[in-house]
Amino acid sequence: MSGSSGRTPEESDDDALSWGTERDATHVESAVEEPSGDPHAIEAPEPTNSVLLVVYGVFAGVFLLYVVGWIIAVQSIGVGSAGALALILDRFAQFLAFLSPVIWFFGVLLLVPHTKPRTRILWLVLGVVVLAPWPFVLGFGS
Amino acid sequence: MTIAELGVERTRFGWVHAVFAVLFGLLFAFYFYEALAQTLELSGYLQTQNALLRKADATELVFPWVVIAPLLALPFITFGLAFLLARRRPILPFIGIFVMALAVLSAGALTLESIAFQLTRIS
Numbered sequence: 001m002s003g004s005s006g007r008t009p010e011e012s013d014d015d016a017l018s019w020g021t022e023r024d025a026t027h028v029e030s031a032v033e034e035p036s037g038d039p040h041a042i043e044a045p046e047p048t049n050s051v052l053l054v055v056y057g058v059f060a061g062v063f064l065l066y067v068v069g070w071i072i073a074v075q076s077i078g079v080g081s082a083g084a085l086a087l088i089l090d091r092f093a094q095f096l097a098f099l100s101p102v103i104w105f106f107g108v109l110l111l112v113p114h115t116k117p118r119t120r121i122l123w124l125v126l127g128v129v130v131l132a133p134w135p136f137v138l139g140f141g142s
Numbered sequence: 143m144t145i146a147e148l149g150v151e152r153t154r155f156g157w158v159h160a161v162f163a164v165l166f167g168l169l170f171a172f173y174f175y176e177a178l179a180q181t182l183e184l185s186g187y188l189q190t191q192n193a194l195l196r197k198a199d200a201t202e203l204v205f206p207w208v209v210i211a212p213l214l215a216l217p218f219i220t221f222g223l224a225f226l227l228a229r230r231r232p233i234l235p236f237i238g239i240f241v242m243a244l245a246v247l248s249a250g251a252l253t254l255e256s257i258a259f260q261l262t263r264i265s
Binding site: 074086094097110140 | 150169172173176235238239241242244245246248249250251252253255256257259260
């Protein structure tokens with residue numbers, strides 16, 4: 001393989017793994033991107049801190065458990081409205097109730113800027129308290 | 143508008159906002175109507191329960207105003223808070239905040255209704 005230049009195969013492999021120098025004929029200088037200098041330009045969002053990702057994951061798990069709790073609670077409560085429209089709206093209200101933790105979670109993540117993680121967490125904690133499936137937790141059903 | 147801008151952009155309250163506020167207002171009004179209907183139903187249920195308790199010479203149950211009052215007020219509170227938070231936002235976040243408020247109202251109303259019926263149940 002490298003017999004003509006008198007180099008050992010190991011030396012040849014080392015060359016293949018090095019970046020070479022600017023005098024190398026195969027060297028290509030990549031273009032350097034200059035900053036635009038526009039102070040109003042929207043910067044790409046910074047990657048979310050891994051600790052925050054874990055925290056959001058915990059909240060997502062809690063809210064998913066809440067959905068299960070609400071589905072069980074809603075089944076035990078039953079619908080008491082008379083009339084087709086009232087019945088449809090009642091069903092819609094029940095559907096919203098068991099989707100409420102999911103709606104809250106994604107609503108907070110979308111509407112609170114990622115630059116304010118404390119505010120996001122506070123809103124998520126509020127959701128954990130307010131949207132708990134209390135009829136299921138307390139063992140109630142009408 | 144990107145997802146990152148959803149939470150920060152501000153705008154004026156326009157006629158599209160007004161139309162959606164009215165539509166959501168009607169939905170919130172339905173919840174108030176439902177709360178009123180539940181209050182009347184509970185009142186009738188309580189009279190039946192108390193008639194049974196009177197026959198048995200037991201203590202009568204009291205109307206659970208502690209739970210019914212928040213149930214009646216909840217549609218107004220959630221609508222008001224959603225409007226305050228959403229009024230200067232673009233239309234998509236505006237709708238999103240009202241949907242969140244409606245979801246909270248649904249969960250809160252179901253919770254309060256089930257507590258009210260539990261409090262008027264003879265154990």
